[in-house]
Amino acid sequence: MSKGTVVLAYSGGLDTSCILVWLKEQGYDVITFLANIGQDEDFEAARKKAESLGAKKVFIEDLRAEFVENFIWPAAQANAVYEDRYLLGTAIARPCIARRQVEIARKEGAQFVSHGATGKGNDQIRFELTCYALYPEVKVRLMSDYANCFIFLYSYESGILENPKNHAPADLYLMTKNPEDSPNDPDVLEIEFSHGVPVKVTNVKEGKSKDSPLDIFSYLNEIGGKHGVGRTDIVENRAIGMKSRGIYETPGTTILLSAHLDIETFTMDKEVRQIKRGLDIKFAEFVYNGFWYSPECEFLRHCIAMSQVNVEGKVQLSIFKGQVYILGRESPKSLYNEELVSMDVLGDYDPCDASGFIRISAVRLREHHRLQGYHGAKQ
Amino acid sequence: MSKGTVVLAYSGGLDTSCILVWLKEQGYDVITFLANIGQDEDFEAARKKAESLGAKKVFIEDLRAEFVENFIWPAAQANAVYEDRYLLGTAIARPCIARRQVEIARKEGAQFVSHGATGKGNDQIRFELTCYALYPEVKVRLMSDYANCFIFLYSYESGILENPKNHAPADLYLMTKNPEDSPNDPDVLEIEFSHGVPVKVTNVKEGKSKDSPLDIFSYLNEIGGKHGVGRTDIVENRAIGMKSRGIYETPGTTILLSAHLDIETFTMDKEVRQIKRGLDIKFAEFVYNGFWYSPECEFLRHCIAMSQVNVEGKVQLSIFKGQVYILGRESPKSLYNEELVSMDVLGDYDPCDASGFIRISAVRLREHHRLQGYHGAKQ
Amino acid sequence: MSKGTVVLAYSGGLDTSCILVWLKEQGYDVITFLANIGQDEDFEAARKKAESLGAKKVFIEDLRAEFVENFIWPAAQANAVYEDRYLLGTAIARPCIARRQVEIARKEGAQFVSHGATGKGNDQIRFELTCYALYPEVKVRLMSDYANCFIFLYSYESGILENPKNHAPADLYLMTKNPEDSPNDPDVLEIEFSHGVPVKVTNVKEGKSKDSPLDIFSYLNEIGGKHGVGRTDIVENRAIGMKSRGIYETPGTTILLSAHLDIETFTMDKEVRQIKRGLDIKFAEFVYNGFWYSPECEFLRHCIAMSQVNVEGKVQLSIFKGQVYILGRESPKSLYNEELVSMDVLGDYDPCDASGFIRISAVRLREHHRLQGYHGAKQ
Amino acid sequence: MSKGTVVLAYSGGLDTSCILVWLKEQGYDVITFLANIGQDEDFEAARKKAESLGAKKVFIEDLRAEFVENFIWPAAQANAVYEDRYLLGTAIARPCIARRQVEIARKEGAQFVSHGATGKGNDQIRFELTCYALYPEVKVRLMSDYANCFIFLYSYESGILENPKNHAPADLYLMTKNPEDSPNDPDVLEIEFSHGVPVKVTNVKEGKSKDSPLDIFSYLNEIGGKHGVGRTDIVENRAIGMKSRGIYETPGTTILLSAHLDIETFTMDKEVRQIKRGLDIKFAEFVYNGFWYSPECEFLRHCIAMSQVNVEGKVQLSIFKGQVYILGRESPKSLYNEELVSMDVLGDYDPCDASGFIRISAVRLREHHRLQGYHGAKQ
Structure with a gap:
């Protein structure tokens, strides 16, 4: 007789395959769930593997558009950076995935969820807090480790890099070109904002433009990747306070942050922005620590969204050799007064x-x- | 009969020369003061001009070492950035210069000071607040505008750039190479910190190193300039709340900020750093607004300095095409625990x-x- | 020929009568404006005096209900206290009065406003900032001093009390009984809140209740005054930074603050409240400094109002000998979980x-x- | 054979006596530790009971002076109030007691500590965090509940009061008179501060004074208790986020807070105080949550102590019927300028x-x- 049903966050890799087998051995029915948030993955192979290992049901869902609109966009409004340098990536992917996972659990009548996030990292915390927040009665059943496998936002935290003095090898990076090998000509983009989120991106030289959230973000990732933008090597403080090294690639988010900071300062009153920046910093901390779904983050998202009503206009940027340069900006809501400022x-x-x-x-x-x-x- | 003596902040340029003449016409004795804080200037020509225009005394003083040690270093400990993007330059030069100017005024028995900083900008505020804070009885005698002329830290705020949409012309920049024309090979630096300030910088490939504050900072400016680091084009909120565009070059400060952020996060407890960052942000705001010499900035400098006791170690960075990349770091005071973090x-x-x-x-x-x-x- | 029309904030007292005469002598047409925000004043006598001194028009308006609903209520939602001890009174009356005054100025085509608030105090700042914020083209025409004359909120800042060591004389207080002479029996009130503002107050023993904003606030003042609640003797930092002594009576506001703090903590999540308290403190500072009408206060009022959606329920309090004691509270929106908390x-x-x-x-x-x-x- | 030695925080009551017996049954040697921090307790009876139940050693130590000087005084410098209303009492007693307990454990070679603080409350957290912070290798051995028994600072959190609507019975309070029954004559105290801590308290009418920290604090408790000062009934957010009701008596701390706030505002610059108040609030939160011994609280105590250098002078207060009234203040370090403030x-x-x-x-x-x-x- 079954002990009940578990919805398992399944990647198709070794770790979560082991967990699947282990859960079945423990007497659970297992439903696997694999979210497509943009990673480079053979989803059909994962489906077959899950089925062959005895999954009762297999869910594979494309959450990319939802991830961009409901998670990346609000983080952009908040200029979300943790400890001055880490542009939240995984930290906002996790609640997006877990939210859908507990939705499936509720719908399928499953009392349990499982995942392969490590016991020492941030991801276990982010995953489980989301589950408890959205499905308080759920129980978590864990086995072991987890292989990170995101495409939008990579992170590498192991092996020789555990000595923070060692340099990262050149072949570590997957999304971004080495700036030394990147094009010798900049791309010039114009990003148009409304309510603090991008509504259009145009490649000024090519005349090409994108205007759906997913297309915009994918294009920023593409251009940023091409020019080696958004590589970072940091030692950060994890949610539980221990320090760990993270090497990140966030090409699209880096461009977006530059552009948003620029249009925001251009259109927002000095004192309002000072207050709002205090809220931004708190928001990034809460999200990093796993509290995307919490009363405090809901409150902050409302306040921050309110501050974005007039954050509207266009920013021109040049992207070149790992760097983003602001070239100019314009806005119908600007508080810049050319006459007042003139000498x-x-x-x-x-x-x-x-x-x-x-x-x-x-x-x-x-x-x-x-x-x-x-x-x-x-x- | 003389109305008294004025100490005038004199640049040798047209504006302050006019003020000199004007002050004499008003019946004042005029002492000129010109500080060398690293700008590219013909100091002897300025001396002759001042004398020929009737200055009673001429002071020309080299404040470069003092500027680096007592102003740039404490700002570095505070990771001082205004509105997320402006690395304070002029804002910390002004109190350094004005401090010496009122010292001269006291010593020479002058009841008045004067300067050429514009009525609309931040510099008038920074200059005069410093004077009043350090010499409360002093009176300010003003005439008109002022030509910005710093070497360590340039800013350009006029003409066609008053339309924030227009791009900055390539020949605007004086300290930094255009990244498109900068070397195709990175320089790799190792910066050693003690108490949160750099005590040595080494060019790893060349084996060359510097260890006095002025030499270290000048070298960071040189290397940063060579690789086009630290160009920024922003719209900022001035002290009095109006928006203005600023185009800045801060090559040395940009490298220093990256390195300091890295070694600080590596050696400082998570929660301490969070509190300290709140103090940093306030500090940058107060300094930008002209309050370097104030009870609040004194208090903040003390608190921040206290937080830096264990900020010690070495950071390796690569400088290339306008960008600074952290490569690795080590410290005897690190809170990073390789064993604890290992999977x-x-x-x-x-x-x-x-x-x-x-x-x-x-x-x-x-x-x-x-x-x-x-x-x-x-x- | 007239220089134009001035709307003068007129009290009927000696100071503003002098200003009226002075303005006419200067060649202005003068319209007087006297707001009733609850002070004990002979409004008809003031009207006659203004007319006899040559006022072209006389406005006397009852702003009491508006003052309570649009100024005192939002301040209560924000638990508005300046420097931990001063319950904002005059600071929120001033923008209420000045708002109406510039409305009249616009309607009457007056290009000027005037008032009798002192050059050294906070009130000039609060008055004039409101005028400029709401009627940017207006010009202020000033003469001299001003006699404070509020009923809702008294302040005394002169004479022997300028030595902060001297005790306040017993006869100084106008709204509150000396606690030594106040009743030996407490009054017990129940205040009902919705959206963070009181919607009903009931005297539990007498069964009497009030439910319009003005009636509720007046009744809290009455009961507080009867029991000597809300006397404070403080040295505060004025807007411009100098210290001054203030002796205040805020009986109604003191009761309201106690009750609101209680119901708010009862119904609001811990972390939300922590963020909201940070906003409260900023709000009180901005308002004290004269920025009720500003982008930052608008933003804060929106955020704070949003936090109050579930601040709902009833608080019972005992009022006795200068003190307010919370006795108990209940709410349909409570986050208190009796079962969870039980030992x-x-x-x-x-x-x-x-x-x-x-x-x-x-x-x-x-x-x-x-x-x-x-x-x-x-x- | 013994499993090792446990140092047990022992109260002499039923709960910790059970734990003692249980620990021995588990095979541990037990050393009991009972701290005198001012509570009303028969210490000799507790010693005999511990010995009769088989304690290997019994430590009973008078920590009162240390508690006042090293815990209450720094909290007073920080105006330590949690959530605007709870004057930290137990929260600062716990680290004082646990610090000594782990000192004994180290000295006696004990690898274990134990206590009777409940699994749901704050006290377990505060106790154990202190132990881990000061003796990282220690292991905690727990059994069950714990009876709160402090004298300096009482709290009551059970039974009918678990319904937050019910009023507290009159006989609940142990340290403070019911204000209705308290004297009809105020006591007038003068408290003298140096470096932000009281160095002398004088009863102005009686001419009596105290000048050691323990005597000063005991006297403030006595006078406050006599006049019914410092009773509070609140619902607070516990460290782990759940709400619980607390009914507190803090007579001495309430008087001290009023006096310290007054002398601090009198002698501290406006902007410094604003920054310092932000630090105060964080400090109270950290301490409430159990982090007295932590890098962040060490840092905050240093910053706060630095702010107190000029907090010096005398405050006169009247204590009457549950209320503390500030009457006047004087200081050689005052920033109050009688001439500047004069009209x-x-x-x-x-x-x-x-x-x-x-x-x-x-x-x-x-x-x-x-x-x-x-x-x-x-x-």
Whole structure:
């Protein structure tokens, strides 16, 4: 008699195949689930392998469009970067996959889920927190390790690279050309934004353009990859606090981040942006730590989305030898006032006001100085 | 009879020469002060011009070493970046210059200072706030505009670039090669840090090294410039809130920021760093807005310096075609634990603990879900 | 010939009467505006005085309901307290009054506004920033000082109290009984909240209740005043940074803050609240500094309002001798789970998980200890 | 043969006596440890009971002075309040006790520690995190529940009070008089601070004073208790995120917080204090969550201590019927400038500067308005 049904996040690789067999040996019925979020994978081979190993049902689903629109786009609105350098990739793929997995579990009446994410990494946390958040009664059944296999966003965390002093080998990177071998001519892109998300990307020289979310993001990945953009080698703090080295390739996200930062600063009030940046940083931390589906991330996504209402316009960028250069920007919602900023036009601006502004701002500094004088020299 | 003595920040250029003449016409004795903070300038020509225009005394002083040690180094400890993109340059040069200027004013018994910084820009604010903070009784006597003329850190904010859509012309940049024309071979540097500041830089291929602060920073500028590193075109929010475009070249600072971020994350606890980054961001804002000499910046510098006690070790970087790539890092103070992070060694780490950790972290998420269920579907 | 029309914030007192006369002497037509936001004032006498001094038109308007609903309620949602102790009163009255004043100015075609708020205080800033924000072309015409005269929220900042060591005299307070003379029996109130604002207040013993915003707030002021609630003597930092002493009476706001804090913590997720509290603190600072009408306060009000969707339920409080005691609370949207919290029921909670949670949380602490051991004893 | 030695946090009560017996049955040698941090306890009876139940050794130690100086004082410098209302009590007692317990464990060669803190509460977390932080190799051996028994700081979290609507019974409170029954005459205290901690407390009417840390804190507890100060009934978010009700008595800490807030604002620059308050809030959260001994709390304590260098002076307070009223304050380090603040003296302050300050501050607001006008009316 069956102990119940498990929905297993299945990759077709050795690790999750072992888990499949192990779960069946433990007496569970096993449904496998494999999400296509853009990785380079033989999905049909995976289906056959799962069936041959005794999976009761096999789900293979294309989540690419959903991943871009509902996960990458909100992260772009938040300029999501963890610890100043890691452009969240896997961290936002995991809740996308797990969300669909528990949906299948509910629909199929499965009480259990399983996966092959390691016990030491972030991915176990991200996977399981999503499951509990969306299907609180679910139980997790685990066996062992897991092979990372993403296409949109690669990460490499093992072997000789465990010594953080060792350089990464040139053949490690899969999505991006080595900048030394990349084209000697830049590509120039124009990215058009509305509500803080890209709605069109145009290759200015070629005149070619894309306008669906999935096409836009895939094209940014393609162009970024071609020019070696978005390689990073960092030591980061994992969710549980231990340090680990990560070597990442995020070509599309790197271009998108540059462009979004530019159009956002162009169209958003100084003080609003300062507050919003504080929210961005918290959002990236929560997401990195596995809390995409949580009351706090819901709240932050709402606040951040609200800040993006006027983030609209076009940014031109040059992509060349691993680097993204902003060339110019324009927007109907710009707060940039060419007349106000000009050195040659006074307009509404009275220089005498500036002197008053400064003297008032200095009242506090003078008091501080007075006190220091009174109480003796400062350290 | 003289109305008193003014110490004028003098550049030798047209603008401050006019101010000199104007101040004398107003009845002041004028002492000129010209600081060498690394700009490309004919200091002797400036001296002669000042004398010929009637300056009572002429001070020309080399502040380069002081600028690097007391201003650029603390900013590096703070990873000082304004609005995510502007690596503070002029913003930290101004208090360095003004500090010396009021010292001269006090010593020479001058009750007045003057400068040529524009009424609309940030520099007037930074200059005058420093003066009031360090010499509260001083009076500022102003005439007009000012020509920016820094070498370490250039900025261009005028003419056709006032339309933020227009691309910057190739000949605008003075310190950095166009990446398209830069060498096809990277330079590999090793930067050694102690207490969060560089104490040695070595060109790994050439075996050449520098170890005084001024030499280190000049060399980073040289290598960065050679490879076209640190060009930025941004629209930023000025101190008073209006937006303006800035095109900057910060080759040395860009390399330094990359290296410091890396060694800092490698040696600093996750939570400490998170707090410290919050302080960094505030520090950059205050400094940008002219408050280098203020109780808040003093406090922040103390806190940040304290966080740097263990920021020590070596970072290897490759500099190529406008980009800085981290290759590896090592430190006697590293919190990276190769054994703990390894996939193959369990050591002290019990996978069962991770499951418990996750289930406890999910208690709150489940409650949230329960409430949503009870009260109906969420938006 | 007239220089144009000025709308003057007029109180009927000596100061603004002088300004009225002065403005006419300067050649302006003067329209006076007096807002009733709850202060104890002879409005008809003020009207006659204004007319007798030559006002072209006299506006006297009852803004009490608007003040409560559009200013006090949003501040309550934000638990608005400046520097931990000052419950914003005047700071939110000023934008309410100035908003209506510039509305009148626009309607009457007046190019100028005037007021009697002192040059040193916060009120000038708050008044004028509101005017510029809502009517950018307006010009301010000033003469002199101003007599504070609010009823909802008194402040006293002069004379012997300028020495912060001196005690406030007993007869200073106008809205609140001296707690030593207040009733020996508490009043018990039940305040019902919806969306984070009170929708009903009931005196539990008397069975009396109020349910319009103005009635609710007036009743809280009445009961608070009767029991001597909400007296504060503080030294605060003014907008421009100088310190000044303020002695305040905020009986209604003090009760409301206690009740709102309680129901909010009861119904809001831990992490959401932590983020929201950060926004609250910023909001109070911006408002104190005069930026009620600003992009940043608009943004914050939206975010804070969003956080209040489930802040709903009833709080019982006892009001006695200057103090507010929370007695109990209930809510259909509570996140409090009596079963989960019980010591006697394990339910879903596995103690073994807690041990795992703690061991994982300690990984980082152990690493820190290891490093300290390795590198020698800690300071 | 013994499985090893356990140091057990022993209270003399039923729960920890059971644990003692259970540990012996499991084959451990047991050393009991009972800390005196001010609770009302028969320490000699506890010693005899422990010995009669077979404890190998019994440690009873007076940690009161250490608790006040090394735990309560730093918390006072940080104005430590969790979620705006809970003045940390138990949260800071736990690391004080556990620190000494692991010291004994190390000295006695014990590999194990044990305690009776519940699996659901905060205390288990705080206890065990401290143990792991200070003695990383230690193992925790647990049995069951635990009876809270502190004197300095009581908390009650059970039975009928688990329904958050029910009122707390009058006889629940142990340290504080019911304000209805407290004296009809206030006590007036003067508290003198140096470096942000109290160095002397004087009862102004009686002329009596205390000047050792333990005496000062005990006296504040006594006077606060006499007047019914510091009773709170809250629902709080526990470390693991679930909500629980807490009813607390913190008479001494409540008085100390009021006085410290007052002298701090009096002597600290506005912007420094704003930054420091952000650190305070984080500190209280970390401590509440059990991280007193952690890199982040060490860092915060250093920063906060640095901010207290000039927090010096005297505060007078009246204590009456559950309330603390600030009467006045004085300090040699005050930043309050009586002349600057006076309405009657202009001094250095030019009203014209204020107008300039405001107009410059409004530049951004006007731009915002312009954009709104251009793009149509706002919501």
